[in-house]
Amino acid sequence: MQVRTAITAVLGSSISFSAAAPHPRANIPSELNITGLAASTESGKPAAHFAFAVSIPGGGDAIKCSFYGRAAAGGLLPDVAWRPCDDPTVQWQFRHEPSRPGTSGPYLLVVTYRVDAQTGQRVGGFKEWQASLFPAEESPDGITQSYKGESNFVVANLSEGYELARGGMEAR
Incomplete structure (x- = not known):
């Protein structure tokens, strides 16, 4: 339930449905490989940095994704709105989800x-x-704040049928 709530929040309020023609399964990856994830803020500076690479199984070279910008209040990692990677076929977003009082969300x-x-x-x-x-x-x-987890992982919970539109995600 928490994961469904989180992804619904990310997709925003502009969800629409339509009958798009199905695409051949061969073109649709079942997972995305993420490598080298690093996220941190800089001590004494209002700056934040995110970097990672995305590989599509059976695809070409890894696609670099990064952000260097302003840290959130208090020197914390900011939410990063949808942005393209070096190859715009890959887009990404980072956010700190809301939490219950007295806790920190995911x-x-x-x-x-x-x-x-x-x-x-x-x-x-x-x-x-x-x-x-x-x-x-x-x-x-x-x-300062930084990510202390595994830098390499697989995103295997892919869903088909999303498109980037009007600055947000829409389900097709």
Whole structure:
């Protein structure tokens, strides 16, 4: 239930359904391989950095994805809105999910891959982490936060039929 709630929140309120023509299964990957995930804020600076690479099984070279921008209030990792990777067939988003009072919600990385250039159809999946893998640490220069989990993993919960539209995801 928590995962369904999290992905629904990420997809936003602009979900629409339509009868899109099915695509051949051979073009649709069953998983995305993520390597080298690093996320951190910089001590004494209002900056945050995310970096990782995405590989599509049977595809070409790994596609680099990154963000360097402003940290959230208090030196914490910011939510990162949908953005393309070096190859825009892959798009991603990072966010800290809401929590119950007195707790910290999970962190979520959502990655999509465009399987059809003409229709814009995408498959999308996500990785969810407990907040404990993103500890905030105090230093003499302020608070920093960084990801302390596995840097390589597989996103195998892909769903078909998503497209990027009007700045958000829509189910087709």
